[in-house]
Amino acid sequence: MEWRGKRTSRNIEDRRSGGSSRGGLPGIRIGGGRGAGPLGIVGTIVVLLIGAYFGVDLSGLTGSGGSFSAPTQQTAQSGPNTIDDDEEAFVATILGExxxxxxxxxxxxxxxxxxxxxxxxxxxxGSACGMAQSAMGPFYCxxxxxxxxxxxFFRVMEQQLNAGGEFANAYVIAHEVAHHVQNLTGTLGEVNAQxxxxxxxxxxxxSxxxxxxxxxxxxxxxxxxxxELAxxxxxxxxxxxxxARIGDDALQRSAGGRVVPDSFTHGTSEQRQDWFFRGYRAGDPAQCDTFAARSL
Known part of the structure; x- marks a missing residue:
C-alpha cells in the first residue's frame, strides 16, 4: 500500500492535545443498543479486551446504559499544510481517498x-452521541x-486482536465512513426507526x-x-x-465466553469477510444490499 504523497482531506478535527481525561466512564453508551446511537466497527464484547489494554475496568459498561453529553471542544480543522504528524497524515490521506x-x-x-x-x-x-472514549473503539455518530x-485503537488491533497493518487500519476508517454513506442515503434513519x-x-x-x-x-x-493506493x-x-478478528463470534470466543448468535450486532467473521470481499470484487454499491439478502 502506497499512501504517502497523496491528497489529504481537510475534514479533520485534531483534539488530541486538549482532549478530556479518561475519567467519567459511568454512563457512557456503548454501541449495540437500539436507536440512533454511535455505530462502530466492533461490538460491545471487544470493550472488555480494549479495557484490559488501557488498564480500565469496563465490565460494567457493556449494558445499554444512558448517554452522557459533553460539550464539543472548539478546534481548528487541519488541512494539507497543517498536518502535525505521521499518524494524522495517514488518517487524512485515507479520509481523502x-x-x-x-x-x-x-x-x-x-x-x-x-x-x-x-x-x-x-x-x-464530546460527541452528539455522548462521550467518546478510547475504550469504545472508532465509531460514527x-x-x-x-x-x-x-x-x-490501531495498536489495540495489532497487540490484542492480531489484526495490524496499514491497510487493516484503512479498512477501519473506510468502514466508519461507510456508515456516513448510509446516513446520507437515508438507510440509517430508516433502519434505526425499525x-x-x-x-x-x-x-x-x-444491526x-x-x-x-x-x-x-x-x-x-x-x-x-x-x-491510487497501489x-x-x-x-x-x-x-x-x-x-475475521472482529467478527462477533471471534470476539466472544476471545473474551472467554460462549458464542450467542442472538446477541450478534456486527456479524460473524465469515460474514464480515464475505461482504467486504463482495464489495471489493464488484466495486458496485448496488451489490451491498444486505437488507434484501435472504441469507448473510
Missing amino acids: TEQVWTQIFAASGQRYTPTTLVLYRGGT PGDRRVYLDTD RARVSERESNAL VRIELQADCYAGVWAHAAAR LTDADIREALNTA
Whole structure:
C-alpha cells in the first residue's frame, strides 16, 4: 500500500492535545443498543479486551446504559499544510481517498456527496452521541455526522486482536465512513426507526445488516482506490484478517465466553469477510444490499 504523497482531506478535527481525561466512564453508551446511537466497527464484547489494554475496568459498561453529553471542544480543522504528524497524515490521506471515491460514486447517480468530518482524539471527547472514549473503539455518530477515532485503537488491533497493518487500519476508517454513506442515503434513519419498534433480538439482526453493508461499502471503496493506493493481495488479506478478528463470534470466543448468535450486532467473521470481499470484487454499491439478502 502506497499512501504517502497523496491528497489529504481537510475534514479533520485534531483534539488530541486538549482532549478530556479518561475519567467519567459511568454512563457512557456503548454501541449495540437500539436507536440512533454511535455505530462502530466492533461490538460491545471487544470493550472488555480494549479495557484490559488501557488498564480500565469496563465490565460494567457493556449494558445499554444512558448517554452522557459533553460539550464539543472548539478546534481548528487541519488541512494539507497543517498536518502535525505521521499518524494524522495517514488518517487524512485515507479520509481523502474515501472522499474522492464516494464523490464519484454519488455523482454517477446524480447526487452530491457531503464528506464526514473525522475527529482525532486521545482518551475522551464530546460527541452528539455522548462521550467518546478510547475504550469504545472508532465509531460514527449520526447526530453530528462525524467519525471519532483514537488512533491508539490501531495498536489495540495489532497487540490484542492480531489484526495490524496499514491497510487493516484503512479498512477501519473506510468502514466508519461507510456508515456516513448510509446516513446520507437515508438507510440509517430508516433502519434505526425499525429497530426502535422491534424486540432486542430483531434489533440486533438489523444491526448486523447495517454493519455488513458498511463492510461491503468499505470493499467498494478498496476496489475504487486500489490503483491510487497501489493495493496488493497482501493488503486485501490484511483487511480480511481484520474482518475475521472482529467478527462477533471471534470476539466472544476471545473474551472467554460462549458464542450467542442472538446477541450478534456486527456479524460473524465469515460474514464480515464475505461482504467486504463482495464489495471489493464488484466495486458496485448496488451489490451491498444486505437488507434484501435472504441469507448473510
